[in-house]
Amino acid sequence: MLVHPTVARLTYRGLLGRRRAAILFALPALLLVISAALRVLTGADDQTAVDVLGGFALATMVPLIGVIAGTGAIGPEIDDGSVVYLLAKPVKRPVIILTKLLVAIGVTVAFSAVPTLLAGFLLNGNSQQIAVAYAVAAAVASVTYSAIFLLLGTVTRHAVVAGLVYALVWESLFGSLVPGARTLSVQQWALALAQKTGAEGAITSSVGLPLAVTLLLAVTVAATWFAGRRLRALTLAGEE
Template sequence: MNRTIARLTLRGLLSPRRLMLLALIPLVLLGVAVLLRLLVTDMPVDLGVGVVSSLAIGTMLPLVALICGTGAIATEIDDGAIVYLLAKPIPRATIVITKYVVAVGATILLAVIPTALASVILLGADAGLVAGYGVAALVGALAYCALFLLLGVVTKQAVVAGLLYVLLWESLIGGAVPGAQALSIQQWALSIGAKISGDGLLSAAVKMPVGAALLVAVAGFGLYFAINRLRSLTIAGDS
């Protein structure tokens, strides 16, 4: 970790315009949760589970992680400011890990905590489900941020590529094609949440050991190749 890089990354990531956009996403989720709680006096557990799974874990979490993961580094690469950072005697791994930690922290603040709050509003009587969704959102944030940070390093169209992944693969294909669900970060995260909740109401397309292993693999893959790509940018700039 490098405190200076973390401070500058956080300042750029949470600029007023981006912060307004980021804050709007969880506010929509919480607004829906409160509205449902007010309108549905006897809230069915299945309805609450469906809302948190689809809106929080399936939509809000990856969108916030996409903005935070790509925004932590892609902007600096696009405008050339990364050159000044790479000119410093700072290990590339330190740069990537610092930006990753900032992205994860912002995602926790703007997606994981709102997911837990929405779970409390809709499923407050079931502590197991609330804990399951909170942990699922956390481990999902770790994998999503690593993946989107990698996209921010390898392509100038990181946001577009990330949106295609979230909307097409995670939501459309992953939600409609049973076999594709096994290759979804959302389902891997839910597998851990399902294990923690332990009541059978929260389910996933894969078992917890498989989901946990794949989450670790994606996070490790994303960070490893982001570091290597950043090293190649240094070589390209020096040649």
Template sequence: MSTTTPAAPPAPPRAPKAALFHPTVARLTYRALLGRRRALILFALPTLLVVLAIAVRALANADDSTAGGILGGFALGTMVPLIGVIAGTGAMGPEIDDGSVVYLLAKPVPRSTIILTKLFVAIGVTVAFSALPVLFAGFLLNGNSQQMAVGYAVAAAIASVAYSALFLLFGTITRHAVVFGLVYALVWEALMGTLIPGAKTLSVQQWALAIGQRVAADGAITSDVQLPVAICLLVGLTAVATWYAGRRLKALTLAGEE
């Protein structure tokens, strides 16, 4: 009597392989960040910086001190964190607020990949609208005397990474991410971080300036934080904020997942 071997059960579906970047998620995020209202603000701030640099150069023939005041005070102290707020919170927050995030989470894309992709997009937008205008304005103001323009541009790019991670985290944990971001950018960074000695140690602006100080000539850019400490704090903040944002996104459950 012949016997038949039972068919093997079908293999369970493989979990999607984690990746660092997902092109479709990136395209949707770019489209959301560069929408009409956000694009107006993103273009307005760098334009204001360049116009200010042109006006100062034409009317006052700016020296290194004036250039440092504009690049450090307005550009790095106000413009860069504000652009970080727009890009960081806009990369994730609106999708959670309006509920459209459920369509994204329903796709077979690891949630860590979603967070990393959105972070990369936020960093790219922030660097493009902050570091490049800072470099251009620096050349307009003093022609890169003492490598000041490059130093501040590098500081703006480094700060863009940390701001993007921090404000992306805000977008995943609260519906009031923009409010919290503005409070941090305008109150802590622009006010407390420049006036209160103890607060300067916990300022992304000062950490970035420590790296810009290393790029520029001695005395052209100053920071109240030592370079090794600044690097550790920048890496730590970016890593922790990204990790926790991914964890918060994983905690979001769709109907039928439980």
């Protein structure tokens, strides 16, 4: 069994606790309010949809939700020491990591890709497939972000801070503005899929589709593998 139901249930309960749930709901709500207001004030406009979905949803909201879900899937258990009880159960370590990753992905997609799709329809009614394209990009980015931030949760007790720095500084700032950094940006990799999904010329990415898909897969698999290695190291440390 690749997914452990009890681990999944406990992870969901931890992620959707009162404090985290408030933040998870606040960001999509803000996106939808902004989108509705712009639709009322400016009407349906493709460029406005691209600016909002690319500049706020994909560049800021998706990585921030990824930070909350990815680090929250395992970080708090390591911080308070309760991970020892989890590791004492007869559950294989890769199954624990994979279960927590799938939960983090599910939460991130639900709170980022779905609102992005709805916001796109609010902004321009999915003209030029912009809403669907950015929703696809958000869903794909959610997978990689969840793996990266889950790994951070196993590596450092300051995973949230490190994740916020990555999300806000690297992805939102350098990944959007600095040409050389765009090749190493999850946002740009996801945009390559959005460019392929949307109408020709509606969305552009600095990374070609083959390279983007390769990097998305490679980073996701590598981060998940290293997270599993780190969890095994924690187990060995506890046994010693």
